Amino acid sequence: MKSSLWSGGLSALLVAFSAGCGGGALDTDVRDVNEFLAAHGAGRASGAPARPSVALPSEERWEEDPSEAPKILAKPLHAEAAVRLSLLMNRDLRASMYELGIARGRVVQAGLLPNPEIEVSLRAPQDPFQELQADIGIEYDISRVILMPLRKGAAEAELAAERVRVAGEVLDTAYRARVAFYEVQARQGVLDLRSRALAAFQAGFAAAEELHRVGNLPDVDLATQRAAVEAARIEVAEAENTLLDARERLNLAIGLSGEKTSWTAPDPLPPPEVDTIDAAGGEKKALAASLELAEIAGRMQAAGKRVGMHRAEGRLPHLSGGFHGENDGRAWEIGGHVTVGLPIFDRAQGRVISAQSELGALRERYVATATAVRANLRMAQNRVESAGRRARHYRDALLPAREKALAETLLQYNAMQVGVFQVLETQRRLTEAGIAYTETLLEYWKARAALDQVLAGRHRALGLAPPGVGSAGMGGGAESSAGH
Amino acid sequence: MDRRDFVKIGAAIGGALVASEALAQGAPEKNAGKRARRPGPFPGGQPAVVTPNGATLKLVEKDGVKIGHLVAMPVKHTFTPGLEAECWGYNGRVHGPTIEVVEGDRVRFYVTNRLPEPTTVHWHGVILPCGMDGVAGLTQKPIEPKDTHVYEFTFSKAGTFMYHPHYDEMTQMALGMVGMIVVHPKNPRGPRVDRDFALVTHEWAIRAGARRPDPNEMKDFNVLTFNAKAYPGTEPLVVGKGERVRIRLGNLSAMDHHPIHIHGLAFETTWTDGGEIPVTARHPDTTVLVPTGSVRVIEFVPTESGDWAMHCHMTHHIMNQMGHGFPVMVGANAAAIDKRVQALVPDYMTMGQAGMGGMDDMKMPVPKNSIPMRGGKGPFSTIDMGGMFTILKVRDDPDAEDGKGWYAHPKGTVADKADSTKMKADGIDPDVTF
Numbered sequence: 001m002k003s004s005l006w007s008g009g010l011s012a013l014l015v016a017f018s019a020g021c022g023g024g025a026l027d028t029d030v031r032d033v034n035e036f037l038a039a040h041g042a043g044r045a046s047g048a049p050a051r052p053s054v055a056l057p058s059e060e061r062w063e064e065d066p067s068e069a070p071k072i073l074a075k076p077l078h079a080e081a082a083v084r085l086s087l088l089m090n091r092d093l094r095a096s097m098y099e100l101g102i103a104r105g106r107v108v109q110a111g112l113l114p115n116p117e118i119e120v121s122l123r124a125p126q127d128p129f130q131e132l133q134a135d136i137g138i139e140y141d142i143s144r145v146i147l148m149p150l151r152k153g154a155a156e157a158e159l160a161a162e163r164v165r166v167a168g169e170v171l172d173t174a175y176r177a178r179v180a181f182y183e184v185q186a187r188q189g190v191l192d193l194r195s196r197a198l199a200a201f202q203a204g205f206a207a208a209e210e211l212h213r214v215g216n217l218p219d220v221d222l223a224t225q226r227a228a229v230e231a232a233r234i235e236v237a238e239a240e241n242t243l244l245d246a247r248e249r250l251n252l253a254i255g256l257s258g259e260k261t262s263w264t265a266p267d268p269l270p271p272p273e274v275d276t277i278d279a280a281g282g283e284k285k286a287l288a289a290s291l292e293l294a295e296i297a298g299r300m301q302a303a304g305k306r307v308g309m310h311r312a313e314g315r316l317p318h319l320s321g322g323f324h325g326e327n328d329g330r331a332w333e334i335g336g337h338v339t340v341g342l343p344i345f346d347r348a349q350g351r352v353i354s355a356q357s358e359l360g361a362l363r364e365r366y367v368a369t370a371t372a373v374r375a376n377l378r379m380a381q382n383r384v385e386s387a388g389r390r391a392r393h394y395r396d397a398l399l400p401a402r403e404k405a406l407a408e409t410l411l412q413y414n415a416m417q418v419g420v421f422q423v424l425e426t427q428r429r430l431t432e433a434g435i436a437y438t439e440t441l442l443e444y445w446k447a448r449a450a451l452d453q454v455l456a457g458r459h460r461a462l463g464l465a466p467p468g469v470g471s472a473g474m475g476g477g478a479e480s481s482a483g484h
Numbered sequence: 485m486d487r488r489d490f491v492k493i494g495a496a497i498g499g500a501l502v503a504s505e506a507l508a509q510g511a512p513e514k515n516a517g518k519r520a521r522r523p524g525p526f527p528g529g530q531p532a533v534v535t536p537n538g539a540t541l542k543l544v545e546k547d548g549v550k551i552g553h554l555v556a557m558p559v560k561h562t563f564t565p566g567l568e569a570e571c572w573g574y575n576g577r578v579h580g581p582t583i584e585v586v587e588g589d590r591v592r593f594y595v596t597n598r599l600p601e602p603t604t605v606h607w608h609g610v611i612l613p614c615g616m617d618g619v620a621g622l623t624q625k626p627i628e629p630k631d632t633h634v635y636e637f638t639f640s641k642a643g644t645f646m647y648h649p650h651y652d653e654m655t656q657m658a659l660g661m662v663g664m665i666v667v668h669p670k671n672p673r674g675p676r677v678d679r680d681f682a683l684v685t686h687e688w689a690i691r692a693g694a695r696r697p698d699p700n701e702m703k704d705f706n707v708l709t710f711n712a713k714a715y716p717g718t719e720p721l722v723v724g725k726g727e728r729v730r731i732r733l734g735n736l737s738a739m740d741h742h743p744i745h746i747h748g749l750a751f752e753t754t755w756t757d758g759g760e761i762p763v764t765a766r767h768p769d770t771t772v773l774v775p776t777g778s779v780r781v782i783e784f785v786p787t788e789s790g791d792w793a794m795h796c797h798m799t800h801h802i803m804n805q806m807g808h809g810f811p812v813m814v815g816a817n818a819a820a821i822d823k824r825v826q827a828l829v830p831d832y833m834t835m836g837q838a839g840m841g842g843m844d845d846m847k848m849p850v851p852k853n854s855i856p857m858r859g860g861k862g863p864f865s866t867i868d869m870g871g872m873f874t875i876l877k878v879r880d881d882p883d884a885e886d887g888k889g890w891y892a893h894p895k896g897t898v899a900d901k902a903d904s905t906k907m908k909a910d911g912i913d914p915d916v917t918f
Contacts (some may be wrong), residue, residue, distance in 0.1 A: 196828065197826060199824070200828050203825045206824045415805065416835065418809045419811040422809065423825070436773065
């Protein structure tokens with residue numbers, strides 16, 4: 001289901017791009033990429049619900065902002081709307097689409113026949129009795145014609161790899177937007193809860209002020225309450241700044257600026273879903289769907305073709321041929337010639353070595369990437385399971401327990417066993433549990449998005465590394481700060 | 485001449501003596517001797533001891549030895565309606581039954597241990613063979629769970645004593661294992677009493693909502709009791725006007741002494757657990773300090789009918805489960821606090837800003853199994869005391885009272901709202917400032 005949605009979106013995107021480029025050949029690329037995505041399944045976590053479509057309208061002009069964007073922005077945002085906006089408006093994604101055109105151009109260029117070369121010369125003999133003599137010749141690079149299919153094959157293989165890379169960019173763009181949106185939801189929730197904690201401290205300070213005013217509370221207790229309020233204010237300010245950062249990350253992921261950044265996202269993070277993780281089948285799906293592996297495979301194919309091409313270049317004597325006409329003033333003499341460059345010294349050994357090394361490097365990169373895909377899949381699965389269990393525990397056990405503790409503390413207050421400050425302290429613990437729940441929910445939804453991403457074919461830049469662990473082996477992704 | 489002989493001499497002499505006793509107590513002569521004294525079952529006609537909210541141990545006499553059986557065991561005990569706790573006691577009771585014997589009685593007490601740990605019984609204040617003193621390790625082996633030990637000795641001295649374990653005292657006494665011992669004199673001296681009560685004072689740490697006293701507590705005791713009952717669960721002491729009344733007060737609290745105060749009369753301390761106080765050493769009091777680990781016996785003749793308060797004068801000892809974590813709210817403006825707190829905890833309401841009286845009437849929801857600020861119903865309003873508080877009911881006809889009825893005040897004898905006209909006539913300005 002998801003693969004078709006992704007491929008649909010990608011298809012529309014590429015169609016739109018091709019229209020903008022005016023090349024028309026992108027239609028073929030879109031079709032190929034869609035077929036690739038469909039063939040690889042772009043699998044999903046077992047039991048996970050399908051996401052809404054992210055397809056771009058094909059009639060949009062690529063150089064202009066799509067007309068759909070303002071309509072989406074006029075309403076409160078939700079995760080899928082953010083994803084759709086990112087595919088509509090993200091400029092890096094558009095740049096990638098142009099880069100696909102570069103590769104297409106190389107294919108076209110590789111398939112063009114070489115131009116013939118014509119040589120004309122005039123000679124004025126010193127013998128006054130002789131007529132002006134003219135030579136004319138035409139030269140054609142036969143070697144290039146012979147090697148043209150090899151060059152074109154290599155360029156087409158690069159184009160195919162580039163198509164896969166761009167498809168991956170689409171997935172990455174949508175992933176970044178989704179995760180950034182979750183971050184916004186979480187940061188809004190945390191800010192609300194931090195503000196609630198501040199209100200609790202302020203209530204405690206108000207009580208302390210009143211008790212101090214009537215002589216029941218010493219200065220030290222009042223000062224302590226005041227200090228707690230001021231510390232809580234800083235926490236609220238930090239939460240506000242974190243939210244602003246999160247909003248900007250989403251703006252960046254979508255490609256928004258100016259007035260367009262005044263969107264709202266009122267919904268809190270949804271509760272965790274019940275996930276059934278297919279640990280064994282997941283790796284197979286992820287490897288089959290991996291666009292990174294497909295891209296490397298494509299580039300390996302291109303490199304292989306380049307090895308063959310360079311070997312052929314090295315072994316094939318340089319051939320060029322032509323016709324020659326000479327007019328000695330009385331008549332034309334016509335003949336032909338063939339030039340043969342002997343492959344004695346330069347047999348393209350250097351290019352062959354480079355191409356072979358590139359092929360070898362890609363082969364190793366392929367294996368390394370497959371290892372990284374498996375590791376990232378397992379990491380995502382583990383994180384989904386762990387964060388999901390913890391989030392459900394927060395929701396089903398800890399938060400009710402904290403609420404019960406607050407209710408019981410209130411009864412103890414009614415029984416004059418504890419004071420207003422303990423009541424507020426218990427309320428703050430409930431708030432802190434709410435903050436921890438929100439953070440865990442964020443971890444869960446990010447892990448869910450990461451798991452979907454791996455199964456869709458992308459394992460880079462998932463940001464799953466725990467604190468203090470670099471992103472090595474995970475595709476060198478950015479967003480390391482979003483991993484937990 | 486012992487008491488029996490004294491009674492046989494005749495009413496005339498007896499009457500004269502009673503009159504003199506009443507004078508000795510400071511009672512108006514008109515009240516003395518109004519009631520016919522009923523001889524009790526003990527030497528000299530002394531009445532049997534009444535243990536309010538308690539019982540007396542059944543003793544069977546065989547071959548000149550009085551035999552009793554104490555079973556140490558867990559007991560579910562109700563301190564007052566609303567507060568029940570898992571305690572330890574004897575014979576299904578908290579506290580244990582009062583042992584009542586006569587000076588010179590030889591006794592044999594079987595003590596069965598149904599506790600999860602060993603125990604002993606120490607006969608506090610009793611002079612007996614060292615091996616019967618009940619101190620684990622020092623004078624005997626502990627009584628292991630399910631075992632029964634036997635103690636046998638002679639009560640050689642009259643007086644009021646107590647019993648309690650001397651194994652893991654902190655836990656076992658904190659959970660309720662104490663009891664009173666009354667040894668009537670074989671040849672009583674002095675005036676015979678008409679009513680004889682035994683009250684053991686005790687203190688407990690039971691957190692509001694908990695169901696077991698905390699033996700580890702050293703200072704924060706929140707349930708204070710007479711005979712293991714907190715007011716309003718305490719049975720009143722019903723006595724007759726002009727009767728001579730004896731109250732035996734024992735204190736087996738963990739940490740606190742109790743200044744026991746009785747309203748409407750003065751009394752003399754006549755005995756301690758060390759023996760009888762010479763008449764010449766006695767003096768009138770309205771409050772007697774009962775140190776922990778001690779007995780004080782007081783006697784008095786009430787001359788004023790009514791319902792009189794009898795309580796420990798430590799004010800926290802007449803509160804039920806008052807907490808110590810509550811800040812002083814007196815004088816605070818509740819509105820300044822409630823607005824902010826209720827935004828976070830809607831059911832919160834500031835309390836105590838005008839003092840804590842009347843809390844019982846607020847009927848705030850409180851933790852299960854707790855009696856904070858619980859008082860009793862009085863004839864005029866809620867009695868906002870609890871804990872170590874009971875009522876001495878002095879009546880013209882005490883035998884007709886069941887202790888539940890309130891005293892009917894003669895007209896004009898109850899303090900009431902002052903009449904402004906009368907105030908002015910008396911030169912009292914209600915709006916006077918200082």
